Amino acid sequence: MTQDRTRPDGAAQASLARTARRFRLGLFLPYVLLALIVIAWSAGWFWLRGRAATEIDGWMAREAAAGRTWTCADRSLTGYPFRIELRCNAVTLERSDGRFRLGPSTAVAQVYQPRLVLFESAGPFHVEQGALTGDAAWSKLQGSVHGASEGFTRASLVVDNPNVTVSGADPGPIAVSGQHLEMHARPTPGRFEAEGAVDVSLRLAQAAVPQLDALTGNPAPADLSIDATLTQATILRTGPVPRELERWRQAGGTLDLTALSLAKGAQRVQAKGTLALDDAHRPVGQLDLRAAGVDALVGSVVGQRFGSEKGALVGQLVGGLLGLGRRPEPGESQGESAPLKALPPLKLVNGRVVFSGFPIPNVYLPTLY
DSSP, X not given: OOOOTTSOOHHHHHHHHHHHHHHHHHHHHHHHHHHHHHHHHHHHHXXXXXXXXXXXXXXXXXXXXXXXXXXXXXXXXXXXTTEEEEEXXXXXXXXXXEEEEEOSEEEEEETTEEEEEEEEEOOOEEEEETTEEEEEEOSEEEEEEEEETTEEEEEEEEEESOEEEEESOSSSOEEEEOSEEEEEEEEOTTTHHHHOOEEEEEEEEEEBOHHHHHHHTOOSOEEEEEEEEETTGGGOOSSOHHHHHHHHHHTTOOEEEXXXXXXXXXXXXXXXXXXXXXXXSOEEEEEEEEEESOHHHHHHHHHHHHOHHHHHHXXXXXXXXXXXXXXXXXXXXXXXXXXXXXXXXXXXXXXXXXXXXXXXXXXXXXXXX
């Protein structure tokens, strides 16, 4: 009987079987590795989620021990697989000097970039501080915080259609609304370590402020921008406002206004200077002013001192001398802005507002705490 040489012998068959098994293993190996990666990533995400929950609970416990009770209603931590997402149906703070409540809010951090936290809130916001009660609402509020090992590198807040009211204030309620608000903060280069200084920038577009309308006699919406440096900002915490302000004052904290600009129709004012708190807890400092189109306001201020008729005349003379109510030159468009002219400095001293060398009648600076 002759051997069929077309069929492999036993050794060859075993080799072919081993090759087939290795081939099948090679087919499934990527899926096995992917499954192991998913399991490891999932375990890591749940560990990070637990770590975040522990950190939140620890911070809230420390705050409660200091007399500040925070509550995150219906708290949830989600975001698998790439985010840690904290959701609260409401955020509340209770402390000895008042309370506040913020509506549904969310904070998100990416697993691969945990020091960048994005947040948003649907609002509204309600605060009670002594005799004052404040409420705020908006159509959209979003913000971000870039954290660092010691503090932060940048924080931003963007609000569309903000609407703020404060009742219980003296001499009357305050109302402010606008089209768009932006706030940014960062440690001041070269001054953060030594002075705890933080740069602050604020922009409010198309603001409606009835109290400002009454003061200026101008119903046009206002555009406000502020660039300032707040020294000793790093000592401020979430404690009662009077205590925090007093710690800031005793540390020599100041608000250095590098650029303040207010445009309201044809009226424009720019200011820079330094403000602080005196021993009686009132604002103190000096602002250097430049303005255009405010001759009527100057006349009103002067009129309070010299009487309405004489004050109006003096105000017109002062406005003319300063060029604050300048008429357009021949050939100049009515829409062109008048140049800014220097005004006498505005001084805040001993609870009074001093303009052009004399205190403004019936204007007193209240104690802030």
